[in-house]
Amino acid sequence: MVGAACALYAARAGHSVALVDRGAVAGGTTGAGEGNLLVSDKEPGPELELALLSSRLWSELTAEPGAAEAVEFEAKGGVVVASSAEGLAALEKFAVEQRHAGVDARAVTADELYDLEPELAPGMPGGVHYPQDAQVMPTLAAAHLVRLARAAGARLLTGAPVTEVLRSADGSVRGVRTGRGEIHAPAVVNAAGTWGGELAALAGVRLPVLPRRGFVLVTEPLPRLVRHKVYAADYVADVASDSAALQTSPVVEGTAAGPVLIGASRERVGFDRTFSLPVVRSLAAGAARLFPFLESVRVMRSYLGFRPYMPDHLPAIGPDARVPGLFHACGHEGAGIGLATGTGHLIAGALGGAGPDPALAPFRPDRFPEEAS
Amino acid sequence: MRAEPGPAYTVTFDGAQVAVLPGQTVAAALWSAGVTAWRTTRGTGEPRGVFCGIGVCFDCLVTVNGRPNQRACLVRAEPGDDIRTQHGTGHEHVVGGEER
Amino acid sequence: MSRSPHEGADGGTACPSLAVIGAGPAGLAAALAAAVRGSRVTLIDAGAQAGGQFYRQPAEELGARRPQALHHQWRTWERLRDGLAAQIAAGRVTHLTDHHVWCVERLEETSGFLVHALHGPAQEEPSVVRADAVVLATGAYEKVLPFPGWTLPGVITAGGAQAMLKGGLVLQGRTAVVAGTGPLLLPVAAGLAAAGAEVAALVESAGAQGVARHARTFAVHPDKLVEGAGYVAELMRRRVRLKARHAVVEAQGDGALEAVSVAALDRDGRVVPGSEHVIACDTLAVGHGLLPHTDLAETLGCRLEGTAVAADDEQRTDVHGVWAAGEATGVGGAALSLAEGHIAGCSAAARLAGREPDPRAWEAAAKSRAKTRKFSTSLDAAFAPRAHWAEQVTDDTVVCRCEDVPASAIREAVGELGATDARTVKLLTRAGMGWCQGRMCGPAVAGLTGCEPVPSRRPFARPVPLGVLARAGEDLPDE
Numbered sequence: 034m035v036g037a038a039c040a041l042y043a044a045r046a047g048h049s050v051a052l053v054d055r056g057a058v059a060g061g062t063t064g065a066g067e068g069n070l071l072v073s074d075k076e077p078g079p080e081l082e083l084a085l086l087s088s089r090l091w092s093e094l095t096a097e098p099g100a101a102e103a104v105e106f107e108a109k110g111g112v113v114v115a116s117s118a119e120g121l122a123a124l125e126k127f128a129v130e131q132r133h134a135g136v137d138a139r140a141v142t143a144d145e146l147y148d149l150e151p152e153l154a155p156g157m158p159g160g161v162h163y164p165q166d167a168q169v170m171p172t173l174a175a176a177h178l179v180r181l182a183r184a185a186g187a188r189l190l191t192g193a194p195v196t197e198v199l200r201s202a203d204g205s206v207r208g209v210r211t212g213r214g215e216i217h218a219p220a221v222v223n224a225a226g227t228w229g230g231e232l233a234a235l236a237g238v239r240l241p242v243l244p245r246r247g248f249v250l251v252t253e254p255l256p257r258l259v260r261h262k263v264y265a266a267d268y269v270a271d272v273a274s275d276s277a278a279l280q281t282s283p284v285v286e287g288t289a290a291g292p293v294l295i296g297a298s299r300e301r302v303g304f305d306r307t308f309s310l311p312v313v314r315s316l317a318a319g320a321a322r323l324f325p326f327l328e329s330v331r332v333m334r335s336y337l338g339f340r341p342y343m344p345d346h347l348p349a350i351g352p353d354a355r356v357p358g359l360f361h362a363c364g365h366e367g368a369g370i371g372l373a374t375g376t377g378h379l380i381a382g383a384l385g386g387a388g389p390d391p392a393l394a395p396f397r398p399d400r401f402p403e404e405a406s
Numbered sequence: 407m408r409a410e411p412g413p414a415y416t417v418t419f420d421g422a423q424v425a426v427l428p429g430q431t432v433a434a435a436l437w438s439a440g441v442t443a444w445r446t447t448r449g450t451g452e453p454r455g456v457f458c459g460i461g462v463c464f465d466c467l468v469t470v471n472g473r474p475n476q477r478a479c480l481v482r483a484e485p486g487d488d489i490r491t492q493h494g495t496g497h498e499h500v501v502g503g504e505e506r
Numbered sequence: 507m508s509r510s511p512h513e514g515a516d517g518g519t520a521c522p523s524l525a526v527i528g529a530g531p532a533g534l535a536a537a538l539a540a541a542v543r544g545s546r547v548t549l550i551d552a553g554a555q556a557g558g559q560f561y562r563q564p565a566e567e568l569g570a571r572r573p574q575a576l577h578h579q580w581r582t583w584e585r586l587r588d589g590l591a592a593q594i595a596a597g598r599v600t601h602l603t604d605h606h607v608w609c610v611e612r613l614e615e616t617s618g619f620l621v622h623a624l625h626g627p628a629q630e631e632p633s634v635v636r637a638d639a640v641v642l643a644t645g646a647y648e649k650v651l652p653f654p655g656w657t658l659p660g661v662i663t664a665g666g667a668q669a670m671l672k673g674g675l676v677l678q679g680r681t682a683v684v685a686g687t688g689p690l691l692l693p694v695a696a697g698l699a700a701a702g703a704e705v706a707a708l709v710e711s712a713g714a715q716g717v718a719r720h721a722r723t724f725a726v727h728p729d730k731l732v733e734g735a736g737y738v739a740e741l742m743r744r745r746v747r748l749k750a751r752h753a754v755v756e757a758q759g760d761g762a763l764e765a766v767s768v769a770a771l772d773r774d775g776r777v778v779p780g781s782e783h784v785i786a787c788d789t790l791a792v793g794h795g796l797l798p799h800t801d802l803a804e805t806l807g808c809r810l811e812g813t814a815v816a817a818d819d820e821q822r823t824d825v826h827g828v829w830a831a832g833e834a835t836g837v838g839g840a841a842l843s844l845a846e847g848h849i850a851g852c853s854a855a856a857r858l859a860g861r862e863p864d865p866r867a868w869e870a871a872a873k874s875r876a877k878t879r880k881f882s883t884s885l886d887a888a889f890a891p892r893a894h895w896a897e898q899v900t901d902d903t904v905v906c907r908c909e910d911v912p913a914s915a916i917r918e919a920v921g922e923l924g925a926t927d928a929r930t931v932k933l934l935t936r937a938g939m940g941w942c943q944g945r946m947c948g949p950a951v952a953g954l955t956g957c958e959p960v961p962s963r964r965p966f967a968r969p970v971p972l973g974v975l976a977r978a979g980e981d982l983p984d985e
Contacts (some may be wrong), residue, residue: 180922332975335966429564434675442660454659458665459665464908481628
């Protein structure tokens with residue numbers, strides 16, 4: 034997704050672009066995502082600013098003819114629910130800070146909460162409504178951005194794993210070698226997501242991207258009984274956690290296609306694709322606590338993906354000072370779909386070489402200390 | 407195929423009486439009554455009935471006694487069952503047993 | 507539903523427990539072999555009675571007087587049925603009917619397995635069986651490749667027609683066409699005719715010569731040859747038209763099936779232009795072979811080979827404590843399933859008791875397995891679905907029946923978006939995301955995409971109520 038956005042904005046900025054993937058479009062983490070375009074779960078800071086920029090760019094993109102349908106864009110808004118009075122107070126305090134940063138965050142009373150989500154479990158004291166939260170169908174969104182990028186002149190090469198980053202004698206990159214031949218270019222953008230660390234290593238630099246596994250449950254198709262993206266207040270704390278251990282907090286949302294999607298689990302277990310019944314059991318229990326009607330609804334499937342986790346929860350975006358011509362656009366953890374547009378926009382600007390962009394400073398790829406080896 | 411089943415009983419399909427032999431599935435009962443379609447798809451509204459006959463394809467989904475998405479080829483027809491044609495997701499009118 | 511009932515295993519370490527999933531030929535053979543050799547067996551099956559699809563029995567209440575009229579190998583069935591009754595009476599086998607297994611969970615800490623099932627009329631009551639080892643005898647389901655009109659009511663799978671006939675003693679309509687390819691078509695046509703349907707034609711895409719080319723293999727299986735010849739004689743007696751190297755290219759009708767268009771095929775499997783003709787019918791029973799149920803195995807982490815579960819000479823999978831037998835390990839018919847099930851049961855019983863099994867104990871079954879595997883390989887070659895079937899799939903033909911995905915969407919994903927695998931096509935088109943989870947459209951999507959059909963991952967072998975999932979395996983008794 035991030036690669037597609039980088040290709041799109043770079044091609045529209047007039048660069049000659051080759052978009053290379055070892056598999057198919059959306060074959061990695063994108064295809065396993067829920068397609069969240071969120072501002073609600075981000076605390077004030079550089080990631081929230083990137084989210085707000087991305088949100089504006091998504092609105093622009095989906096305003097193009099046919100685009101909203103093509104990517105199943107839904108400006109459905111998010112609702113964060115508190116389960117206790119103390120939880121609500123903390124939530125409202127967080128919302129105040131977000132409002133100062135430019136987020137549309139509206140505190141809602143219990144009555145208003147049930148107007149927004151009539152099927153919620155009784156007894157919730159209130160929550161916060163985030164009208165800017167939206168959703169796309171991630172695979173369709175990536176496919177659509179690829180389509181737009183190709184229309185702007187970009188070339189797509191799928192099934193072409195990068196096996197080497199080609200360097201000149203002075204150390205600067207001059208292209209990549211892929212399973213389908215060499216591509217020569219003065220700039221290489223690493224948008225390999227969860228596998229971004231491996232690609233960085235091919236260029237001789239360390240980028241600490243780690244997989245953070247998540248499961249999603251998908252129910253039978255339903256009419257629109259869950260109207261927003263609804264999650265419990267502890268979700269934000271889980272996202273920000275550094276622990277490798279399993280965390281699950283219920284995130285429930287209806288989709289344009291009918292099924293309700295249920296997340297979100299986070300655990301660092303490497304690239305282990307083994308199904309875990311205890312994890313999805315916990316997801317199911319959490320969802321049923323928020324929406325009791327789901328008890329009798331059937332779960333049809335479950336899938337898993339690996340979020341690209343960075344130790345400080347910020348993506349790596351921009352030029353790598355260690356290798357001239359190398360750029361990174363990865364490590365967005367669970368927010369890559371939403372942050373893709375802003376990332377693509379910033380990368381296109383950086384490729385233009387208009388000097389250091391202050392907006393990129395917090396995302397500097399070489400910000401991590403080298404480990405003594 | 408000769409058979410000596412127990413006494414027949416009735417169920418209703420969209421309100422009409424249908425005779426059932428003990429042990430028959432909902433699909434078998436409807437077939438016996440000459441009914442071959444009891445669902446419309448949620449995308450294009452096409453009629454559907456039995457396809458795989460062994461519970462794998464989910465084409466024969468039907469609403470029985472207010473419960474949507476029952477597989478007609480697996481579920482036994484019980485005396486007095488209220489069997490209804492199912493449209494869309496099957497949940498449009500009934501959620502959690504309550505009329506909406 | 508606040509507590510999960512636990513059945514089968516009731517503690518105690520003296521007698522190791524084996525869960526056998528599926529009560530068709532393979533599962534029955536495995537359960538009997540293991541029970542006789544000292545295992546405590548829980549036989550878990552979706553049917554109301556044992557038998558599986560092959561020995562599917564009419565509901566008892568229907569009081570069928572001669573169910574064997576719809577079956578062959580009736581004596582084998584009687585032997586299995588009586589054996590099961592004896593083992594149940596002796597307390598060595600617990601038979602859980604109407605139990606639909608949705609997941610087998612391997613316990614990391616305590617070793618052993620939890621078999622999670624649903625039972626009851628609406629399949630929403632949870633049931634959990636704890637076992638030291640598992641035999642997967644999950645059988646197969648029918649593959650159908652799409653053609654225009656295949657979603658019309660009245661078009662059913664060949665196996666579905668047979669299942670409705672065997673289980674419910676019912677027919678749909680009066681005039682049937684049986685079509686597709688494979689050895690299943692003959693008994694289905696014969697069964698429909700015997701039950702009173704007018705079978706207007708049996709349309710087989712394989713050429714008679716192609717089948718005859720494998721006559722040498724048939725010749726070492728005189729029983730199979732006789733079986734096939736018996737069906738042919740029965741069909742000829744009823745004047746059913748046998749149309750070899752023909753295919754149904756379209757089902758026609760307004761809201762329900764009224765006729766099929768049948769065309770001749772050339773040697774490459776292409777439709778001979780101008781050969782189409784229409785046959786009026788209200789039932790089309792169609793099938794293009796069988797596919798193994800591999801979901802439970804794959805979720806356990808068992809290695810697959812193509813579309814089947816990989817098993818060694820003892821029918822062991824590569825996951826410790828998990829055996830697989832019958833169609834799940836490759837489609838080969840009831841005789842092969844019986845042999846594999848028997849071997850799995852013998853091997854599991856020995857290993858559960860801590861003994862190294864002696865393969866000489868199942869020598870006869872191993873011989874039968876080798877012979878029938880060879881035979882089924884030759885059948886596969888003779889009855890491969892015709893090449894070029896996709897040429898008749900018009901752009902507006904629905905491929906994914908659950909999500910109403912037309913062929914045009916799949917072609918666009920492949921042609922314009924560069925999708926080269928079924929998973930990407932699924933994500934781009936929703937083909938395979940519906941209730942059946944791609945079991946029906948999987949082979950067609952792979953064919954239209956131009957990739958090998960690989961089973962997609964299905965952690966839940968069937969839909970499970972979220973409330974049941976939320977409490978799965980809770981409150982297990984200590985062992």
